Amino acid sequence: MVHSEHPELILVTGATGYIGGRLVSRLVAEGRRVRVVVRNPDKLRDVPWADEVEVLEGDLQDASAMEKACRGVTTLYYLVHSMGSGRGFEKREARIAAIVADAAAAAGVRRIVYLGGLHPQGVKLSTHMRSRVAVGEALLASGVPTVAFQAGVVIGSGSASFEMIRHLSEVLPVMPAPKWVLNRIEPIAVRDVLHYLLGALDLPEGLNRTFDIGSGDVLTYADMMKRYAAAAGLPGRTVLALPVLTPRLAGHWVNLVTPIPRAMAMPLIESLQHDAITAENDISGYLPEPVGGLTGYSRAVELALNKMSNGEVETSWAGASQLDTVADPLPSDPQWSGHTVYKDERRYRSSAPPAAVWSVIEGIGGENGWYSWPVAWAARGWLDKLAGGVGLRRGRRHSSELMAGEALDFWRVEELVRGEKLRLRAEMKLPGRAWLELSVVPDGGASEYRQRAVFFPRGLAGRLYWLAVLPFHGVIFASMARNITRAAERAAQPA
Known part of the structure; x- marks a missing residue:
């Protein structure tokens, strides 16, 4: 102090x-x-x-x-x-x-x-x-x-x-x-x-x-x-x-x-x-x-x-997290043996340096979007609104910087290790708990982008929900990972 x-x-x-x-x-x-x-x-x-x-x-x-x-x-x-x-x-x-x-x-x-x-x-x-x-x-x-x-x-x-x-x-x-x-x-x-x-x-x-x-x-x-x-x-x-x-x-x-x-x-x-x-x-x-x-x-x-x-x-107002959507932090991987867990993991090698990839990661959401199928993300936000949830329109507090604990569309920043990892906890209405983790690690003179979606279903409804959205995840998460790395490569090119 x-x-x-x-x-x-x-x-x-x-x-x-x-x-x-x-x-x-x-x-x-x-x-x-x-x-x-x-x-x-x-x-x-x-x-x-x-x-x-x-x-x-x-x-x-x-x-x-x-x-x-x-x-x-x-x-x-x-x-x-x-x-x-x-x-x-x-x-x-x-x-x-x-x-x-x-x-x-x-x-x-x-x-x-x-x-x-x-x-x-x-x-x-x-x-x-x-x-x-x-x-x-x-x-x-x-x-x-x-x-x-x-x-x-x-x-x-x-x-x-x-x-x-x-x-x-x-x-x-x-x-x-x-x-x-x-x-x-x-x-x-x-x-x-x-x-x-x-x-x-x-x-x-x-x-x-x-x-x-x-x-x-x-x-x-x-x-x-x-x-x-x-x-x-x-x-x-x-x-x-x-x-x-x-x-x-x-x-x-x-x-x-x-x-x-x-x-x-x-x-x-x-x-x-x-x-x-x-x-x-x-x-x-x-x-x-x-x-x-x-x-x-x-x-x-x-x-x-x-x-x-x-x-x-x-x-x-969104930073106060006073809504009835608070979830426990994501359990560490060794503890998953006691849970039913569904994952979607993606890795992409990028010619861009880690700093360029991180800039795209930290700037995600809000007006910058989610780098895949904007109509699908908007539809998910509207469905959440119809269910009484927070929806996708909370946006970002700042156009390029995030802080731990703040709201980001229908997510909340649960962990932020600047330059390395961003973990988001879902605050939309779900039959379970969900997280989205985006990270980057150096790979020689380039970098590797890593993306992981994790879902802990609640009862039969949670399991059916994951099966229902699985085909969409296959398209949305794949294009998201690909487009984030491409955006970083474009940004890293000399003017």
Whole structure:
């Protein structure tokens, strides 16, 4: 860890998430001492600030792990909240908040900073929003002074809310929509959220309250889509508010039209059932506005689009891996004797140097494609969407660089040994578990490309699935290996 100019120790939970990852990088840039607690430290191995923070392995549901994490901490950022709404969700979230709050109190933490959601008073909230409110209330009642910011729709490159607006606006010139598109919403730019989170470190000690934060722009969701279209240079969009689309139907619709899977779309949509605007602006009496003032909605959209076009998406909603698709890491080969396992292995010798082959491997997916039968890959993505999965449209965070733990279309980067090996874990809906491993090894002055697909079937359905796709694998995986090596050879040729 690098030397810090600030003696106070800051603990960040949710460092692998959209807001948490960005906050940590800014804390480090300010010279703060930062500790993060994560279940899987490997997910932080490739982030730029990995060597500049203290990384503890631990689960927020483990009281002893949280007691250890809170030792010596002055400020704790609570930035963890699952995008769920199923049975037991609220109790689990409340239990986690209680464990963290108790550990913070026992360790003498001086402040907790929480990011919740804007919500009206006196109405029946969705399960997800009700849980976020309850977590904030639990932290405020913990005995540890707590600053609970309440924000609406967060606009920034890679945010789930922005991706939903972007794809709905780009795909549908005329959009039939639920009546909640006429509800009033006060969005906020991610840069302004981070401004307030960082500013919390300078608030008076002992402060224990909520603060509403927003941009000052109050719009309907329909207005937000229309303004997005204008900022993106699209023709005008028409939004038709219909009273017949329930949140569940709208969730299915968003799942099909956008990269946001149904499991995440539902809580996002449910949180839009009521107006979400600031009821007070008391924070202005404690913290100055960002330099240049708060970011208006249209400007926030422009900034997000610029970041995306330049391949500078710092963090993404897809990187949090909060979907119900988490699988165990690929067991090592000697352990396969206890499993039914199907494999497809390919090797191709390439005249290109290993570096050229690796460049193609690390750049795979997203706009760069999968080097074989694009229609077949797109069809598989749509089938997954129809089944409620993540689909193929999550794309890439960066056009040429990957990090362990991040999403890549309907895969997740499980292992990355830069220059040597990339292992992807499938997150599409499957009757089993699947991995795709791409690697390159030196071969004299050239290289050998190695490709391996591994599938652990679940029951009879898994076995039948493999048999059904086997003929397609024979074509798709063979052409994929061949085209990757050819692309590397073309790239390695002198200009």
